[in-house]
Amino acid sequence: MFAKPSPYMKKRRYELKRNMTPQENILYYGIFKTLREKKIADFTHQEIINDEYIVDFCCDKLMLVVEIDGSQHRSEEGEKEDRIRTARLNELGLKVVRYDNKMIDENYDGVCSDILRQMQERADELDVPINWFVMDH
Secondary structure: OOOOOOHHHHHHHHHHHOOOOHHHHHHHHHHHHHHOOOOOOOOOEEEEOOOOOEEEEEEOOOOEEEEOOHHHHHHHHHHHHHHHHHHHOOOOOOEEEEEEEEHHHOOOOHHHHHHHHHHHHHHHOOOOOOOOOOOOO
């Protein structure tokens, strides 16, 4: 998305895709696969943004980023980096939503419902139609 990715970023993306966290795996093969199969939205995994960042999941159509936060995000430094990263992604026109690994482990259905809600809100903001029908995730 945006700038052409460097060889380093392409290699890093490949490594991240091959080493999904359990929570990324659950969402990738759960809600995001369902959304793609039903042709509602296509979220790519480990999308390179402007050769600056690799985000966990991104829907280009909705300009929506879903980040999955592990324990490294809970430190003071991690939270600071996340704020800077989110601000930069927002500057590029992307909306960022974050879910902690624990949230996914303990409330998968709630996370999926929130992702769907975030998608609808973003579609309304951008005036992009979404063809919804019953979602079973």
